[in-house]
Amino acid sequence: MKLEIPYLNKTFPLEFPDENLLAFAEPNEYPVQTGTTELINAALDTPYSPAGKQNGITLPGFLKGGKKILIIINDATRPTPTEAMLSALIPVLESVCHGSSLALLVATGAHRAPTEEEYRQILGCHYERLRKNTVYHDARNDGEMVDIGTTRNGTPMLLNKKLFIADRIIATGSVEPHYFAGFTGGRKAFLPGIASYKTIEANHKNALSPNAKSLALEGNPVHEDMMDALPLIKAPVFSVMTVLDKKHTVAAVCAGDLMASFYGAVTIAKKIFCVAVPSKADIVVSVAKFPMDIDLYQSQKAIDNGAVALKDGGFLILVSSCRDGIGDEAYANLLKRSSSPADAIERIRAGYKLGYHKAAKMAEVSGRATIIAVSELSSETLNDLFIEKAASPQEALDKAMDHLTSNGIAVPKILVLPDGCVTVPDVVN
Numbered sequence: 278m279k280l281e282i283p284y285l286n287k288t289f290p291l292e293f294p295d296e297n298l299l300a301f302a303e304p305n306e307y308p309v310q311t312g313t314t315e316l317i318n319a320a321l322d323t324p325y326s327p328a329g330k331q332n333g334i335t336l337p338g339f340l341k342g343g344k345k346i347l348i349i350i351n352d353a354t355r356p357t358p359t360e361a362m363l364s365a366l367i368p369v370l371e372s373v374c375h376g377s378s379l380a381l382l383v384a385t386g387a388h389r390a391p392t393e394e395e396y397r398q399i400l401g402c403h404y405e406r407l408r409k410n411t412v413y414h415d416a417r418n419d420g421e422m423v424d425i426g427t428t429r430n431g432t433p434m435l436l437n438k439k440l441f442i443a444d445r446i447i448a449t450g451s452v453e454p455h456y457f458a459g460f461t462g463g464r465k466a467f468l469p470g471i472a473s474y475k476t477i478e479a480n481h482k483n484a485l486s487p488n489a490k491s492l493a494l495e496g497n498p499v500h501e502d503m504m505d506a507l508p509l510i511k512a513p514v515f516s517v518m519t520v521l522d523k524k525h526t527v528a529a530v531c532a533g534d535l536m537a538s539f540y541g542a543v544t545i546a547k548k549i550f551c552v553a554v555p556s557k558a559d560i561v562v563s564v565a566k567f568p569m570d571i572d573l574y575q576s577q578k579a580i581d582n583g584a585v586a587l588k589d590g591g592f593l594i595l596v597s598s599c600r601d602g603i604g605d606e607a608y609a610n611l612l613k614r615s616s617s618p619a620d621a622i623e624r625i626r627a628g629y630k631l632g633y634h635k636a637a638k639m640a641e642v643s644g645r646a647t648i649i650a651v652s653e654l655s656s657e658t659l660n661d662l663f664i665e666k667a668a669s670p671q672e673a674l675d676k677a678m679d680h681l682t683s684n685g686i687a688v689p690k691i692l693v694l695p696d697g698c699v700t701v702p703d704v705v706n
Contacts, residue, residue: 280693282564282670284651285598291562291670293678299690302552304523304700307545313358313527317365320517324533325541333533336366339515340373340445345380347443347512349450349466352385352413353395354575356525356568357451360401362517366447367403374445381411382439384450384470387477387605387631390415412439416474428505430498432480435473436506446514448535451521452542453699454550456581457484457634459494462518463539464503467510477631484634485625491582491701492551494543507535518542522549523696554702557588559689560677562670563697565597573597573654573662574604577635579697584642586692586702592677593642595650595697596670603658607632608639613661618644639663647680649673
């Protein structure tokens with residue numbers, strides 16, 4: 278078996294005997310008969326109603342009478358086709374909302390502000406025209422937040438005040454599996470997208486629950502918090518949610534009512550990203566593709582998804598450049614202070630801070646398996662996180678194979694996830 282593993286602007290060769298391959302599990306093919314523009318326009322023409330039927334109010338009808346329009350867009354950590362969505366939305370806005378004001382808010386959550394290069398990436402051909410209308414959400418700026426109550430789980434609900442200035446809100450995004458929110462997209466545009474740091478921290482603490490996992494919505498306390506935020510938003514919301522395929526090409530678009538369009542997109546996302554594998558593997562090679570290779574904070578999703586199909590005592594090989602470093606440092610500092618993965622989990626239980634959920638998920642995996650990273654991060658940095666470093670996927674695989682065969686596993690089985698951040702293995706046996 279010979280493979281080429283993408284890494285930055287090159288590929289790494291990876292070779293092993295065919296008999297060792299358990300599965301090469303990438304997102305499923307989803308036949309698309311038309312292009313991105315046509316898919317978006319078709320979704321806008323047949324929007325979802327709150328009842329879940331595609332007979333809802335159209336975008337022109339939704340916008341009629343609007344004077345202050347707010348469009349919520351994703352930051353550069355998501356491969357969302359924002360440029361294409363804006364190309365469909367702006368002409369309708371111009372034809373319906375004469376004299377209205379338009380603001381675009383980048384839903385960064387607790388992430389850093391976009392760089393100017395990333396604004397260009399997000400807005401695309403609309404950069405020159407819309408950059409002046411576009412601002413990012415600063416979760417740490419309490420003066421920009423409005424307190425609107427608490428959720429059923431006691432999470433304080435503070436959201437960006439621009440949400441309450443607008444009289445029409447358009448939420449854009451993409452829907453794919455998320456390792457503790459169940460799925461991205463939909464309600465996530467508001468929480469954590471444009472919520473305060475305090476709100477995000479309280480919400481993400483719920484990620485420590487065993488019910489907070491990929492694909493899980495019902496009974497997931499993280500999802501419940503997000504849902505509780507929605508009735509507190511007074512202006513009407515129109516949603517445009519995309520689902521991307523394994524090539525980051527738009528496979529489907531669902532528009533209209535926020536939650537109905539979200540659930541419509543979830544149904545399609547499951548068909549694409551839930552991939553059957555025959556059993557758990559001894560070795561999982563999980564690749565964090567661009568743009569999720571930006572840092573370890575984002576790339577960790579490839580670890581978590583890979584771990585779903587990894588045997589205890591096995592090896593998980595993460596291939597991610599982590600070109601921007603480790604990301605938020607709170608989780609890394611917690612792991613660095615810990616003597617072992619078990620110690621890290623105990624520390625998190627003793628006192629939670631935003632980011633510690635990431636440390637908990639990583640510690641759970643490193644506590645039962647060996648994680649090896651092919652990354653730009655230093656050996657010292659990775660060792661502090663209970664991760665070993667390898668110069669190439671082949672070096673990491675050879676080390677894992679040698680260890681397993683020397684411990685009596687004659688033919689270690691290998692699972693390869695070429696898009697590990699979004700591929701969720703469905704273990705058959």
